[in-house]
Amino acid sequence: MKGIKIIGTGKYAPENIVTNEELAKTVDTSHEWIVTRTGIQQRHIAAKDQATSDLCVPAAQNALENAGITAEDVDLIIVATLSPDKPFPNTATILQRKIGASNAACFSIEAACTGFVYAMEVASSMLRCGSYKYALVIGAETLSSQVNWSDRNTCVLFGDGAGAAILESVDEKDNTLLNSILASDGTHEELLHTAIGGSATPYTIENANDPGRYLQMQGREVFKLAVTNMANSVKKALEEVNLSVDDIDWLIPHQANVRIITAVGDKIGISSEKVFINVQKYGNTSAATIPIALDELARSGELKRGQILVFVAFGGGFTWGATVLKY
């Protein structure tokens, strides 16, 4: 069995930044309300002509350059997204064409905000078998195309962006991926979902103005389930490899809300300096939050090779999971 190593990271956030003050001009909210409840100060919003694959391109190129490989070296591309360019073909194949990764097998997966953690595990399982050497794993979203910009309960929370990691299949002795746990609970579907636009309820003229066309969320319920399941996942993923919370050098949680992150940190008993937070700059970019944060932390120089790094996420489905790396 081969081992797994992250050899490069990259990210991209659209140029257009929308501050809380700007949002408050179009919807009944305030900078103070948003910051107090979420910690978010601003979000990046894609231009009209930028689809999710367009956000993936610079993130992927950034990661390839960082890894020192070319697009043609890539054997596998997995894009985790809930905001694909089109229902089909999958966004990974569209990205493949745009970056010229002509030797890659490409598919997308949808596990909402847990998408990157799921995609890492899928890619790693494929790389471990030894049939693929380099995987480009991306979390990317244009959530601005999914939210109802007149619903203050949701539109203040989300943003657009893409984060990428290059995984290499290495000798088992060089393995850095210590553990990964994934979980789901499909019994709470309606607490966080977009009701219209799929095969259950296709778009029709009659539902053209229905708010169900946009992301809807019961925030308080989601909050509680997110905290409990993220905290339990971190503990379980560590315990399974005989590590404890004290062994963590860096925790990168899904960046939905500072209050969720703080509550998870308190529940597992980790010191706040070890918890990476950048939600204030980007808002919740769903599947993109963890790889964007990883790239920022890695490029800051603060994340060192050999440190224990943990990812944890929770999102629609519900889906959740945690990854433990000796980076």
Ligand code: ACO
């Ligand atoms: N500006 C001003 N007032 C608002 C806004 C807003 N943007 N949004 C809601 N309110 C009002 C509500 O209408 C309500 O008013 P009322 O009391 O007159 O009815 C009041 O604020 C309180 O609303 P709550 O929803 O109870 O506020 P809460 O303290 O729960 O905070 C929030 C809302 C921030 C959404 C919180 O529940 C939360 O963070 N939930 C987690 C959900 C999340 O982050 N999901 C992301 C996707 S899932 C994931 O990534 C984990």
